[in-house]
Amino acid sequence: MQVTQVPQPSPTPPTAPGAAFAPDSLVLNRKLPLWYQVSQSLRASILGRTADATLRLPTEEQLAAHYGVSVLTMRQALKELETEGLISRHRRRGTFIEPRARRVSPVRLMGSIDAIVAQQSGERTTLLEHGPSPVPGDVAEYFPGCPEVIGYRRLRCEEETGEPTNWAQNWVHPEAAAGIDPADLERWPMTKVLRDRAGVPIARITDTVEARLADPATAGLLRVPLLSPILYYTGVAYDESGRVVDVAQIRYRGDRFSFSVTVETH
Structure with missing residues (x-):
């Protein structure tokens, strides 16, 4: 006997009138689509x-x-x-x-600050620790003459499953960090918090993505085998004077993210 399965319809969206979702504002860059x-x-x-x-x-x-x-x-x-x-x-x-939509997770680079914000949004974020720190050697070139920076370490997980997807370490110039409310970092990406909440005029961000192997800290936080492949992202944010205000170092699970670059030809 052949049994025909009838697909179940998607939940009907609400039809009752009410206030619509209010998106954030956007400053358009005429050089990008x-x-x-x-x-x-x-x-x-x-x-x-x-x-x-x-x-x-x-x-x-x-x-x-x-x-x-x-x-x-x-x-x-x-x-x-x-x-x-x-x-x-x-x-x-x-x-x-769509409240239950599973986000597609490419690491995209296209030259828009709002694209960076979008890339880092939409996951459950836990602020693991934050506070002043001597400038680490691998970011010292970005903070000349600055004896210390403010470090923020956060873990991002899927909203529904709680599975960790990436963890971020941000090193922020003390003057820029003065306007940061740590609670905001569990809701929004650092770029958005700096620009929209702390009032830091971010002029540009330089991005680098490279392949690495998971070190012990990354393997533990992301629940992946030691030395498994990860995507390592570095984002250096500059204010309008050319000063570095934030260096973000993000480790993405290699089995959950891909690397994508869009090049406009005209």
Whole structure:
């Protein structure tokens, strides 16, 4: 006897009226594709939302006005997020955040600060430790004349499973760290906290990604075998005066992340 399985429909999104999800603001960089910047900014807002945030997004027209782009550009940005599984679109009912969507995790480099914020958003983050430290030798070149920095160590895990995915060590200039509330680092990435909460004018970030083997600390935190492959990311953030305000060192599990670079030809 042949048994036919009928696929179960996806949960119907809420239809009751109410306040729509409010995404963060964005300063557009005209040298990068607008749809990409908008998609990454909205992605960061979605992944960094609070647990009680509404799942309904504003309309395409409202979002386009919020970001200062055309409806066509906004539609392309939403299509990118729909393809990734972060949102679902329903005719006559609207666009909704997918609460159980599993994020795709490439390490992308494309020259946008908001892309960096988006890359680091959306996971459960635990601040393991923080405090002043002598400048480590491997970052001393970035902090000339600075006797100490403020170190922050954080572990990021998947929201649903609790499985660790990466851990970050940030070395922050003391003047920039003065405006940081440590509690914010369990909700937002360091770049966003520095720029939007501490008021540090970040002008650029230089990124490097390389293959490494898991050292004992990384193997223990990420629950991977010692000497297993990892992606090692270094991000150096500069303020408008050219001073380094933050050096981020992030270890990503090699079995959960890939490396992706987008090059625009015109």
